[in-house]
Amino acid sequence: MTMLRILALWIGTAFRANPRLTLLMCVTTVLGAALGPISVYGVKLIIDGATGADTLMSGVAVTVITLLVSTAANQIAGPLGDTLDDQVVRYVYDDLLRLTAGIPSLAHHENPELADRVSLIERDAHQLGGIWRMLMTIGVVSGVTTVIVMLSSVDPLLNLLLLLAMLPAAVSALLLHRRNSLWRENERFRRLANGVTDLLAEPKHGVEVRCFGLVAPLVEVVRGAMDARRIPWVGMTRRYGVLEGLAWVVFGAGYAVAIVGVLGWAQAGQATAGDVILVVLIGPQIATTAQGMAANLAIVIGAAQTFGRYQWLRDYATEHAWSGSLGAPPERLTRGIRFEDVSFSYPGTTRTVLDRVDLTLPAGRTVAFVGDNGAGKSTLVKLLARLYDPSEGRVTIDGTPLTELDPAAWRDRISAGFQDFATFEFLASDSVGVGDLKRRDDRVILDDAVRSGEAGPVVESLPDGLETMLGRRFTDGVGLSGGQWQRLALARAFMRPEPLLMLLDEPTAALDPEAEAAIYDRYGQAARDLARRTGAVTILVSHRFSTVRMADLIVVVSDGRITEFGSHADLLAAGGHYARLFELQARAYR
Numbered sequence: 278m279t280m281l282r283i284l285a286l287w288i289g290t291a292f293r294a295n296p297r298l299t300l301l302m303c304v305t306t307v308l309g310a311a312l313g314p315i316s317v318y319g320v321k322l323i324i325d326g327a328t329g330a331d332t333l334m335s336g337v338a339v340t341v342i343t344l345l346v347s348t349a350a351n352q353i354a355g356p357l358g359d360t361l362d363d364q365v366v367r368y369v370y371d372d373l374l375r376l377t378a379g380i381p382s383l384a385h386h387e388n389p390e391l392a393d394r395v396s397l398i399e400r401d402a403h404q405l406g407g408i409w410r411m412l413m414t415i416g417v418v419s420g421v422t423t424v425i426v427m428l429s430s431v432d433p434l435l436n437l438l439l440l441l442a443m444l445p446a447a448v449s450a451l452l453l454h455r456r457n458s459l460w461r462e463n464e465r466f467r468r469l470a471n472g473v474t475d476l477l478a479e480p481k482h483g484v485e486v487r488c489f490g491l492v493a494p495l496v497e498v499v500r501g502a503m504d505a506r507r508i509p510w511v512g513m514t515r516r517y518g519v520l521e522g523l524a525w526v527v528f529g530a531g532y533a534v535a536i537v538g539v540l541g542w543a544q545a546g547q548a549t550a551g552d553v554i555l556v557v558l559i560g561p562q563i564a565t566t567a568q569g570m571a572a573n574l575a576i577v578i579g580a581a582q583t584f585g586r587y588q589w590l591r592d593y594a595t596e597h598a599w600s601g602s603l604g605a606p607p608e609r610l611t612r613g614i615r616f617e618d619v620s621f622s623y624p625g626t627t628r629t630v631l632d633r634v635d636l637t638l639p640a641g642r643t644v645a646f647v648g649d650n651g652a653g654k655s656t657l658v659k660l661l662a663r664l665y666d667p668s669e670g671r672v673t674i675d676g677t678p679l680t681e682l683d684p685a686a687w688r689d690r691i692s693a694g695f696q697d698f699a700t701f702e703f704l705a706s707d708s709v710g711v712g713d714l715k716r717r718d719d720r721v722i723l724d725d726a727v728r729s730g731e732a733g734p735v736v737e738s739l740p741d742g743l744e745t746m747l748g749r750r751f752t753d754g755v756g757l758s759g760g761q762w763q764r765l766a767l768a769r770a771f772m773r774p775e776p777l778l779m780l781l782d783e784p785t786a787a788l789d790p791e792a793e794a795a796i797y798d799r800y801g802q803a804a805r806d807l808a809r810r811t812g813a814v815t816i817l818v819s820h821r822f823s824t825v826r827m828a829d830l831i832v833v834v835s836d837g838r839i840t841e842f843g844s845h846a847d848l849l850a851a852g853g854h855y856a857r858l859f860e861l862q863a864r865a866y867r
């Protein structure tokens with residue numbers, strides 16, 4: 278069943294990429310492979326005709342026509358196949374991007390099994406174009422059938438030759454199977470080598486890599502990972518190479534025996550001269566057919582495995598598409614957002630990161646999350662954006678479970694600024710504008726967002742203002758400092774007009790104090806304005822208590838639990854963890 282699905286996906290992919298070309302390939306490959314051996318039969322008819330039988334003219338006709346047609350078919354099969362390959366590979370690359378980027382959760386980015394499979398598909402994507410190889414294998418099968426018919430016309434015993442010629446094909450198929458298992462087991466080494474190579478090439482890490490003298494040890498890690506993958510593969514290829522050589526020797530011996538045998542039959546009057554010539558000529562044909570079979574089988578098995586992974590990824594994407602979540606978010610929040618008995622462990626881990634969290638974030642309020650490193654603040658933020666689903670319990674929006682809302686529609690109503698902001702190396706206008714794709718070309722809104730994100734001075738310093746290309750990796754664009762990038766990220770967060778939720782997860786860590794104060798002023802205004810218009814909840818994650826105190830409510834997170842909850846004044850009066858931390862920071866500033 279699985280094999281059939283893979284086959285259907287393979288052919289379906291080629292047909293989706295280019296239906297007419299795929300059909301043409303089907304016809305030409307089958308034709309090309311079947312006609313070669315028939316031409317040998319024509320030669321037999323000619324020889325028999327020359328030695329008395331009435332087959333001379335038909336032999337000439339069969340030989341000439343089959344040779345012409347098969348040569349023409351083989352000639353066009355190559356270029357057509359290459360074109361089809363190219364189109365299928367491009368189609369699959371697009372589909373891979375669509376599938377992986379289309380999964381609404383973040384969980385798959387942290388799934389090593391998925392990462393290995395995607396990485397293998399990307400590496401082997403060229404094989405996915407091998408549809409014509411598969412067709413050629415079908416062609417080879419029709420060629421084999423023709424050979425069987427002709428050998429049987431002399432003596433069915435001669436079909437043993439074909440069996441002997443299959444030995445090397447079997448050895449190479451076995452090698453392929455073993456090699457594939459080895460690659461799958463060792464894919465993590467390739468990803469490790471690529472990851473470390475990227476790290477070495479990434480300008481962001483360049484300073485530390487050089488200061489700490491990490492170039493040589495990291496290069497050593499890359500070499501070690503490549504060797505861990507390469508050495509077993511070389512040994513295996515060598516062993517199977519010897520076996521395949523031996524298999525060809527066995528075939529050669531069988532061929533010699535067959536010629537001697539047919540000669541004996543001819544001398545005894547049991548075979549014609551044409552039969553002898555047929556066996557002599559068909560030997561190389563059989564070898565070519567078997568070699569073709571081995572080569573094609575190798576590619577077909579490889580492609581079938583890659584298509585198997587592709588099928589797995591498509592199934593995974595379908596299962597994780599949250600296609601049942603279709604609800605629309607409310608126009609405005611009236612009650613607020615609730616965590617109801619929420620527990621959470623990151624996918625693939627067992628550690629409980631959030632432990633039975635019960636928390637109400639009232640509509641129209643600004644709520645600050647504070648707590649030690651690793652307490653679970655950012656995890657709460659990720660659950661609010663539904664980047665993951667809770668392991669237990671639920672998050673509700675005005676009473677509706679978040680899992681019932683269309684994730685794209687919900688995220689459309691979120692504005693966000695993060696500590697780990699993205700540095701989009703686009704035109705400056707796009708780097709900000711992607712904060713709301715629908716309005717990214719609206720200059721008035723862009724200018725407003727730039728002003729609100731305190732990014733005005735950054736844009737003014739750019740040679741072509743918002744029309745300046747950013748980033749130096751791919752173009753002659755302008756390089757920015759960490760703080761300048763962050764200001765653009767903040768501007769991006771001001772693009773959406775009517776969010777229901779504003780997520781600010783340490784969004785000012787790279788800013789100078791003046792810009793930070795100004796930005797929080799803006800956020801304060803935006804939060805009050807949004808509270809009035811949409812009842813939006815603003816979430817603020819920060820370690821700076823001067824910022825935190827401006828929130829209406831403060832949530833202290835400790836080891837995945839909520840330990841304190843209330844206004845700044847309430848929590849100070851309670852004299853708990855918050856009060857101690859606040860006092861500690863305040864003292865440092867005095």
Ligand SMILES: Nc1ncnc2c1ncn2[C@@H]1O[C@H](COP(=O)(O)OP(=O)(O)OP(=O)(O)O)[C@@H](O)[C@H]1O
Nearest residue numbers: 387623626630648649650651652653654655656657
């Ligand atoms: N992607 C992940 N996979 C597995 N565990 C994770 C992942 N992200 C975070 N964690 C773990 O979850 C716990 C909570 O992390 P979280 O990022 O929510 O903490 P935080 O309170 O925001 O910390 P910080 O103040 O340092 O930003 C940590 O122990 C962390 O190791």
